[in-house]
Amino acid sequence: MCATQKVEATGQVASPKELLALYRMMVTIRRTEEQLAKAYQQGLIHGACHTYVGEEAIAAGVCAHLRVDDAVFSTHRGHGHALAKGVPPREVIAELYGRVTGCSRGRGGSMHLFAPEVGLMGTSGIVGPSILQATGAGYSFMLLKTDRVGVAFFGDGAVNNGAFHEGLNLASIWKLPVLFVCENNQYATEIAFSYAAGNPNVGERGAAYGLPGLTIDGNDVLAVYAAAGEAIARARAGGGPTLLECRTYRTRAHAEGMRDAGYRTQEEVEQWKVQDPITRYRGHVQESGAADARALDAIDEEVAALVAEAADFAYNSPWPDPGTAHDFVYDMAAAMQPGAG
Numbered sequence: 001m002c003a004t005q006k007v008e009a010t011g012q013v014a015s016p017k018e019l020l021a022l023y024r025m026m027v028t029i030r031r032t033e034e035q036l037a038k039a040y041q042q043g044l045i046h047g048a049c050h051t052y053v054g055e056e057a058i059a060a061g062v063c064a065h066l067r068v069d070d071a072v073f074s075t076h077r078g079h080g081h082a083l084a085k086g087v088p089p090r091e092v093i094a095e096l097y098g099r100v101t102g103c104s105r106g107r108g109g110s111m112h113l114f115a116p117e118v119g120l121m122g123t124s125g126i127v128g129p130s131i132l133q134a135t136g137a138g139y140s141f142m143l144l145k146t147d148r149v150g151v152a153f154f155g156d157g158a159v160n161n162g163a164f165h166e167g168l169n170l171a172s173i174w175k176l177p178v179l180f181v182c183e184n185n186q187y188a189t190e191i192a193f194s195y196a197a198g199n200p201n202v203g204e205r206g207a208a209y210g211l212p213g214l215t216i217d218g219n220d221v222l223a224v225y226a227a228a229g230e231a232i233a234r235a236r237a238g239g240g241p242t243l244l245e246c247r248t249y250r251t252r253a254h255a256e257g258m259r260d261a262g263y264r265t266q267e268e269v270e271q272w273k274v275q276d277p278i279t280r281y282r283g284h285v286q287e288s289g290a291a292d293a294r295a296l297d298a299i300d301e302e303v304a305a306l307v308a309e310a311a312d313f314a315y316n317s318p319w320p321d322p323g324t325a326h327d328f329v330y331d332m333a334a335a336m337q338p339g340a341g
């Protein structure tokens, strides 16, 4: 389906416990997204809702290597990144429902998920800035002489944006501890990447900036886990940034409620569904003997119960008090007044 580079899992072989944790995380993301898609149809979500269905292996495989004090910067399609970085499903769902118990206190919605306490430094409706923000985080981690890393998730739509050039070049010359993760799901809304890119191999672009660039199968969680593990270990050790292109596919529309026809064929969608990262990985785990179908079914059931409880929690949570509308709002003009604190 896509020409990908074979990644050697040097030192990054997952233990049986990690193997199951990867499965649990992917299923948690999938069930949460399915709940959100249903809630969107019920009118419970205010604002846009871009789901991550089909792309779960990337967030799960990358974030498995991150610590709470590492910083993730994400996109409009960021629910999976938030969950994998440690935001509980109830706080993600409540945020999309606009409730005060959401991770951004119900003020942000899908595209403004913030949870700095777990290193989720924000999802964003603007295409591209996550690249620069992660570069900035890497710069501060270097100045602070820590081994923390900054991670940018972004789509193929961001790689022809100037932020890509600026971020990768700066990270390269200063050897910043950053991982750039391009989630190439083949389309930016309805524009095929094969049309929009003079060189559609994003991984190869790393060479243009003097940093390692890889293209891998983003629907293979173990390939993601191996490649990200190596890149993150290198960044922590002062070896500088890496560009990781993960080839994947979103199997739902660009955003809930949008049409999903005219720019891709149903056959193409069906072909990619066969490559579903969770189904593939389930087969792999069973074949490897790490867990049998019963154990995996038990995880499915636990996750389904967790997400159902999270949805109830969100539904029954209060709205933010309108009297607090001005709280947490930064007023630049007021801050510049003489005597302002």
Ligand SMILES: Cc1ncc(C[n+]2csc(CCOP(=O)(O)OP(=O)(O)O)c2C)c(N)n1
Pocket: 076, 077, 125, 126, 127, 128, 154, 155, 156, 157, 158, 185, 187, 188, 189, 254
């Ligand atoms: C700077 C900027 N330009 C245009 C848009 C409009 N827009 C919203 S989503 C999107 C497509 C993004 O595609 P990609 O980065 O590949 O991510 P995907 O939706 O495929 O996950 C665009 C162009 C935007 N939000 N920001």
